[in-house]
Amino acid sequence: MRIIDATRGRPHALQLALCDEMLTAQLENYFAENGMDVRNYGGGDGIPEMKRIFAELLRVDMNEVIVGGNSSLNMMFDCVATFVLERKWGANSKFICPSPGYDRHFSICEYFGIEMITVPMTPDGPDMDAVEELVRDPQVAGMFCVPVFSNPQGYVYSDETIARLAKMHAAHPAFRIIWDDAYTIHHFSGERPQPLNILDECRKNDNESRPILFTSFSKISVAGASVSCAAAAGESFKILQKRIAAQTIGPDKINQLRHARYFKNKNGIEAHMKKHAEILRPKFELVINAFEKNFAATNATFTKPLGGYFISVEIPGNAKHVCQLCKDSGVIITEAGATFPYGIDPADSNLRFAPTFLSSEELEKALEVFCLSVQKAVK
Amino acid sequence: MRIIDATRGRPHALQLALCDEMLTAQLENYFAENGMDVRNYGGGDGIPEMKRIFAELLRVDMNEVIVGGNSSLNMMFDCVATFVLERKWGANSKFICPSPGYDRHFSICEYFGIEMITVPMTPDGPDMDAVEELVRDPQVAGMFCVPVFSNPQGYVYSDETIARLAKMHAAHPAFRIIWDDAYTIHHFSGERPQPLNILDECRKNDNESRPILFTSFSKISVAGASVSCAAAAGESFKILQKRIAAQTIGPDKINQLRHARYFKNKNGIEAHMKKHAEILRPKFELVINAFEKNFAATNATFTKPLGGYFISVEIPGNAKHVCQLCKDSGVIITEAGATFPYGIDPADSNLRFAPTFLSSEELEKALEVFCLSVQKAVK
Numbered sequence: 233m234r235i236i237d238a239t240r241g242r243p244h245a246l247q248l249a250l251c252d253e254m255l256t257a258q259l260e261n262y263f264a265e266n267g268m269d270v271r272n273y274g275g276g277d278g279i280p281e282m283k284r285i286f287a288e289l290l291r292v293d294m295n296e297v298i299v300g301g302n303s304s305l306n307m308m309f310d311c312v313a314t315f316v317l318e319r320k321w322g323a324n325s326k327f328i329c330p331s332p333g334y335d336r337h338f339s340i341c342e343y344f345g346i347e348m349i350t351v352p353m354t355p356d357g358p359d360m361d362a363v364e365e366l367v368r369d370p371q372v373a374g375m376f377c378v379p380v381f382s383n384p385q386g387y388v389y390s391d392e393t394i395a396r397l398a399k400m401h402a403a404h405p406a407f408r409i410i411w412d413d414a415y416t417i418h419h420f421s422g423e424r425p426q427p428l429n430i431l432d433e434c435r436k437n438d439n440e441s442r443p444i445l446f447t448s449f450s451k452i453s454v455a456g457a458s459v460s461c462a463a464a465a466g467e468s469f470k471i472l473q474k475r476i477a478a479q480t481i482g483p484d485k486i487n488q489l490r491h492a493r494y495f496k497n498k499n500g501i502e503a504h505m506k507k508h509a510e511i512l513r514p515k516f517e518l519v520i521n522a523f524e525k526n527f528a529a530t531n532a533t534f535t536k537p538l539g540g541y542f543i544s545v546e547i548p549g550n551a552k553h554v555c556q557l558c559k560d561s562g563v564i565i566t567e568a569g570a571t572f573p574y575g576i577d578p579a580d581s582n583l584r585f586a587p588t589f590l591s592s593e594e595l596e597k598a599l600e601v602f603c604l605s606v607q608k609a610v611k
Numbered sequence: 612m613r614i615i616d617a618t619r620g621r622p623h624a625l626q627l628a629l630c631d632e633m634l635t636a637q638l639e640n641y642f643a644e645n646g647m648d649v650r651n652y653g654g655g656d657g658i659p660e661m662k663r664i665f666a667e668l669l670r671v672d673m674n675e676v677i678v679g680g681n682s683s684l685n686m687m688f689d690c691v692a693t694f695v696l697e698r699k700w701g702a703n704s705k706f707i708c709p710s711p712g713y714d715r716h717f718s719i720c721e722y723f724g725i726e727m728i729t730v731p732m733t734p735d736g737p738d739m740d741a742v743e744e745l746v747r748d749p750q751v752a753g754m755f756c757v758p759v760f761s762n763p764q765g766y767v768y769s770d771e772t773i774a775r776l777a778k779m780h781a782a783h784p785a786f787r788i789i790w791d792d793a794y795t796i797h798h799f800s801g802e803r804p805q806p807l808n809i810l811d812e813c814r815k816n817d818n819e820s821r822p823i824l825f826t827s828f829s830k831i832s833v834a835g836a837s838v839s840c841a842a843a844a845g846e847s848f849k850i851l852q853k854r855i856a857a858q859t860i861g862p863d864k865i866n867q868l869r870h871a872r873y874f875k876n877k878n879g880i881e882a883h884m885k886k887h888a889e890i891l892r893p894k895f896e897l898v899i900n901a902f903e904k905n906f907a908a909t910n911a912t913f914t915k916p917l918g919g920y921f922i923s924v925e926i927p928g929n930a931k932h933v934c935q936l937c938k939d940s941g942v943i944i945t946e947a948g949a950t951f952p953y954g955i956d957p958a959d960s961n962l963r964f965a966p967t968f969l970s971s972e973e974l975e976k977a978l979e980v981f982c983l984s985v986q987k988a989v990k
Contacts, residue, residue: 240652248641248650255650255865258635262627271627271634271833273619301680302863309858313692317723336860343857344696454650457865478722480685481715484863486634486836 233562236598240566241383241541242589243455243508250507251453254494262486270485276476278461279485281492286461288498289416290445291429297463298472301483304448304460308410309340311444311462314475315373316344320406325373328366330358332544332571332582334383337376337412341573346373348573353382357389360396370403374410380425381415384571384584385544386537391428398433398442408468411445417501418451419539420509420516424502431465441466449491451508451541452501459491515587515595519543526603530610541588544571548581550609555583557605563598612941615977619945620762620920621968622834622887629886630832633873641865649864655855657840658864660871665840667877668795669824670808676842677851680862683827683839687789688719690823690841691753693854695723699785700752707745707754709737711923711950711961713762716755716791720952725752727952732761736768739775749782753789759804760794763950763963764923765916770807777812777821787847790824796880797830798918799888799895803881810844820845828870830887830920831880838870894966894974898922905982909989923950924962929988931959936984942977 262271264279277283278299287294300307315321326347329338333353341348349366352359357379366372377397379389397409411430419425434442441464448460462472495501516537523534523545532547547554551568558565566584569575585602587595641650643658656662657678666673679686694700705726708717712732720727728745731738736758745751756776758768776788790809798804813821820843827839841851874880895916902913902924911926926933930947937944945963948954964981966974 242652245648245651248648251650256637269624269627269835271630271835272624273621273829273834275835303859303861306859310689313696317692317695336857339857343854450652454865455652456648456650456654456861457863475722478715478718479688480682482682482835484681484836484866486833487863487866 236563236590236594238563238565238586238590238598240589241586243451244511244589244591247508247511247588248454250504254453254490257490257494259489259493262489264485264489268485270489273481275482275485276480277473278483279488279492282459282488285492285495285497285501286447286463289501290413290447290463292431292445292463296431296465296469297461298476299483299488300460300462302450302457302460302487304412304414304446304450305336307460307462308337308412308446310475310479311410311472312340312344312346314471315406315408318471320471321346321373324371326369326371328358328363328372328375329573330377330382331573332384332577332584333376334378334412335570337410338573350573353385353387355387357382357387357393360393364396364400367400367402367404367407372402373404373406374408376410376412378412378414379427379430380413381418381537381540383414383540384542384582385535386540386542387535388425389427394428394430395433398430398439399437407442409443411443413445413447415451415540416447417505418508418541420512421538425539431463435465441468444468444472452495452504453491457487459488512588515590515592516543518592518595519585519587519599522599522603527606530606532606532610541586543585543587545583545585545606546581547583547606547609548579551577551580551583553609554602554605557608558601561601561605563601565602615942615969615973617942617944617965617969617977619968620965622830623890623968623970626887626890626967627833629883633832633869636869636873638865638868638872641868643864643868647864649868652860654861654864655859656852657862658867658871661838661867664871664874664876664880665826665842668880669792669826669842671810671824671842675810675844675848676840677855678862678867679839679841681829681836681839681866683791683793683825683829684715686839686841687716687791687825689854690789690851691719691723691725693850694752694785694787697850699850700725703750704752705748705750707737707742707751708952709754709756709761710952711763711956711963712755713757713791714945714949716789717952729952732764732766734766736761736766736772739772743775743779746779746781746783746786751781752783752785753787755789755791757791757793758806758809759792760797760916760919762793762919763921763961764914765919765921766914767804768806773807773809774812777809777818778816786821788822790822792824792826794830794919795826796884797887797920799891800917804918810842814844820847823847823851831874831883832870836866838867891967894969894971895922897971897974898964898966898978901978901982906985909985911985911989920965920967922964922966924964924985925960926962926985926988927958927960929959930956930962932988933962933981933984936987937980940980940984942980944981
């Protein structure tokens with residue numbers, strides 16, 4: 233039996249090939265705009281042109297940006313490590329985890345022994361009544377957020393949600409929001425969502441150190457060799473800078489220069505993202521059409537995201553069952569429960585469908601198996 | 612006044628240019644030898660061909676190698692962080708720091724609040740009587756070693772030193788040696804030093820988890836965008852692997868593939884290092900000739916390394932003075948004291964001279980100023 237792997241949000245080879253020109257371009261010279269030879273040591277927080285691009289993308293000041301290596305997950309892990317090591321977050325810290333959410337965020341918490349508290353997601357973002365209640369606990373040290381095209385539902389936080397996150401009183405003196413803006417410009421239909429600026433809002437409320445923003449080019453250029461960044465202000469920026477000064481003599485600045493010269497600015501990125509959209513949109517349409525047709529007679533519901541990498545399915549009490557039925561027919565989807573802290577979905581309901589990595593032919597086969605499994609399970 | 616900066620072990624632009632061919636080479640395809648598309652996610656511990664190259668270089672098994680990003684300093688920092696976070700090393704841990712040594716090792720200890728204990732260096736490596744005495748203290752959790760062309764003296768550990776490091780009984784249950792083999796193949800005169808294999812020796816003595824080896828291509832390919840690795844066995848390997856699994860979806864594998872295809876194996880590296888040697892040897896000869904001529908009537912002594920990036924000068928009671936005199940004349944050398952923990956050289960004696968980054972003309976000017984400063988200081 234040929235196995236079809238629809239577990240992860242990996243770009244398809246056709247998407248990766250969109251960037252071959254960047255990878256093979258001859259750099260005219262190796263000097264960043266500040267005169268630094270990018271082949272040599274130095275520049276621990278990145279080259280200026282890359283800072284400027286990230287600043288424009290995240291709507292922050294370029295002096296608030298730290299450009300890193302190829303993985304924003306790595307930067308988030310290191311950020312959490314830093315707050316633990318610096319004893320900003322004590323031994324009994326807890327994190328708010330809007331769920332369903334991103335399993336690798338949960339893995340970071342698990343690694344550090346941070347207790348995870350699940351908060352439900354709504355189409356406007358996390359249930360803010362629950363969040364506001366939880367942050368009154370002085371052990372609640374932080375929160376993971378994917379504000380745009382949330383993983384796996386593809387929801388976009390509303391302005392009200394963001395305003396409340398910025399304004400709420402947190403009892404923990406070093407409460408932080410890990411703002412994983414991974415899909416910030418990853419719309420494949422309609423306009424780019426431009427929710428309220430979290431850093432501006434927090435600043436207005438005297439909470440400038442609260443959000444630490446992350447994003448990367450992993451789903452803009454190439455997943456395995458992109459450029460990532462963190463952005464922060466106030467004490468948060470200082471804490472990250474201090475660690476970086478001890479941790480490294482500098483990130484890969486050649487790759488940064490390659491990216492900066494190829495993409496140039498937000499306009500360059502937007503033009504490139506249209507090419508991704510042309511590959512992604514038909515896949516998502518295929519999935520949504522199949523779900524609409526096949527779930528009509530079931531209690532399964534699903535999201536219809538306009539960007540991001542996933543479609544989320546709810547099938548109360550039957551997620552594990554569907555997962556197993558798919559597996560039996562050679563289609564592997566993200567493990568049921570993986571979208572919840574500790575891998576435990578209390579309602580055994582959520583499934584994450586990842587269509588991007590599959591060819592059209594594989595996707596059609598996967599959808600056939602998946603829809604049939606849902607129908608079988610709810611019988 | 613034109614300032615000449617001889618502070619750091621940076622390669623000269625001519626050395627960086629030796630690798631332009633690698634940076635501009637068109638990769639025929641993007642598949643590692645295990646079939647993995649290096650542009651996509653995955654392969655958290657590196658591609659097999661790069662593991663094999665590092666394994667050959669460090670004389671370990673390729674299954675003991677974890678390939679990382681561009682900076683071995685970053686990997687060392689993360690390694691120490693891991694042992695602290697995993698509570699292998701408690702709050703009152705101490706580290707043995709052979710000195711003079713590498714200031715960035717000391718910065719890592721300082722960042723984590725690890726108390727540093729200075730042990731003198733000898734031409735055969737650290738004073739092993741002192742080391743064997745110190746490891747009887749159950750709070751001594753580890754030790755930094757640069758076994759080949761030590762920074763700054765350019766000494767190579769003797770086989771006896773390595774055998775004793777492998778054999779000695781350490782009271783701390785998780786005692787580790789951070790084996791920074793940064794200059795493993797960086798000889799510019801004579802044959803490559805091949806000291807005893809630390810991992811083999813430790814294994815023979817039932818201490819296989821003791822050494823954690825690090826090296827990188829930073830002074831083989833390009834300092835700012837190379838590939839680094841860690842190598843370890845037993846529990847140490849497991850601890851590092853566990854962190855990496857939570858920390859990242861994978862390092863930059865395109866850069867790994869570029870390196871692997873360009874250098875191929877140890878022979879390829881050796882051929883390339885000959886080109887570096889041709890640039891470095893005359894610079895070191897210039898320095899040593901100048902020191903021999905100008906220090907004769909002083910009490911200053913110096914090392915004559917056959918590889919690495921530094922020459923070490925001893926001028927008891929006058930290091931700070933010389934440093935200041937140089938500065939006054941526009942030549943900045945590594946701060947006096949920087950080669951000792953906490954920046955304190957008790958004898959105010961050691962100075963590190965870094966000739967590599969300078970052009971011949973700059974180097975001659977720097978040597979003139981340095982030698983004159985030494986003569987002035989000892990008057």
